[in-house]
Amino acid sequence: MIIQEFEYILKDGRKAIIRSPKEEDIQGMLDYLYESAGETDFVLRYPEECTRYTPEGEKVLFERINSSDTEVMLVCIVDGKVAGNCHLAWNNRIKTGHRARVAIALLKDYWNQGIGTRLFQEVIKIAESNEQLLQMELEFIEGNTRARALYEKMGFRITGVGVNAVRLKDGTLLNEYHMIREIKR
Numbered sequence: 001m002i003i004q005e006f007e008y009i010l011k012d013g014r015k016a017i018i019r020s021p022k023e024e025d026i027q028g029m030l031d032y033l034y035e036s037a038g039e040t041d042f043v044l045r046y047p048e049e050c051t052r053y054t055p056e057g058e059k060v061l062f063e064r065i066n067s068s069d070t071e072v073m074l075v076c077i078v079d080g081k082v083a084g085n086c087h088l089a090w091n092n093r094i095k096t097g098h099r100a101r102v103a104i105a106l107l108k109d110y111w112n113q114g115i116g117t118r119l120f121q122e123v124i125k126i127a128e129s130n131e132q133l134l135q136m137e138l139e140f141i142e143g144n145t146r147a148r149a150l151y152e153k154m155g156f157r158i159t160g161v162g163v164n165a166v167r168l169k170d171g172t173l174l175n176e177y178h179m180i181r182e183i184k185r
């Protein structure tokens with residue numbers, strides 16, 4: 001699915017462009033994946049695990065998402081740099097096709113600028129316009145107060161906990177909280 005490109009002015013005045021991924025974003029996306037993995041423990045990858053992401057793989061991914069009816073990626077570009085993205089996906093299966101998964105991450109330089117809020121407003125609109133969807137689902141890792149605040153503000157509530165779902169390099173075990181946001185039909 002391809003979205004209509006739009007602009008968003010960050011709280012600090014910088015201008016962001018939000019749009020579907022393009023081939024010109026491939027290197028920016030690889031840089032973002034690597035950088036974000038080193039900036040926070042709240043994504044599920046360490047920088048050294050990013051070798052599995054390649055320009056060819058990103059190209060295929062972008063093409064798959066952009067041509068899909070059940071998947072969309074919103075990329076946020078600030079000053080020509082990929083600042084982050086938000087991904088929404090579901091399937092067409094009878095038993096699970098009512099559930100859409102959401103994932104989001106931004107580079108640290110762009111946190112607390114309202115980008116997460118703006119991206120969520122958009123993916124909520126997309127989910128609500130797809131009649132088959134009855135709920136949006138996501139997870140956050142224990143301690144991620146910023147993500148939790150954003151998700152609760154956008155109408156998500158905690159429904160469960162994955163105990164010790166994440167283990168950091170130093171052995172710390174962290175819970176993962178499951179959230180959903182129901183779509184009124």
Ligand SMILES: CC(C)(COP(=O)(O)OP(=O)(O)OC[C@H]1O[C@@H](n2cnc3c(N)ncnc32)[C@H](O)[C@@H]1OP(=O)(O)O)[C@@H](O)C(=O)NCCC(=O)NCCS
Nearest residue numbers: 042104105106111112113114115116117140145146147149
């Ligand atoms: C989590 C993330 C996506 C949020 O996006 P964002 O653009 O920073 O979020 P926004 O600026 O739109 O909103 C964040 C909200 O959290 C609040 N907040 C910020 N820091 C906070 C904290 N430490 N505790 C509680 N709330 C906090 C802000 O005040 C804001 O609420 P408001 O709009 O009502 O003032 C982003 O910070 C990020 O990418 N973090 C690293 C990766 C990550 O954690 N991804 C999510 C994995 S589940």
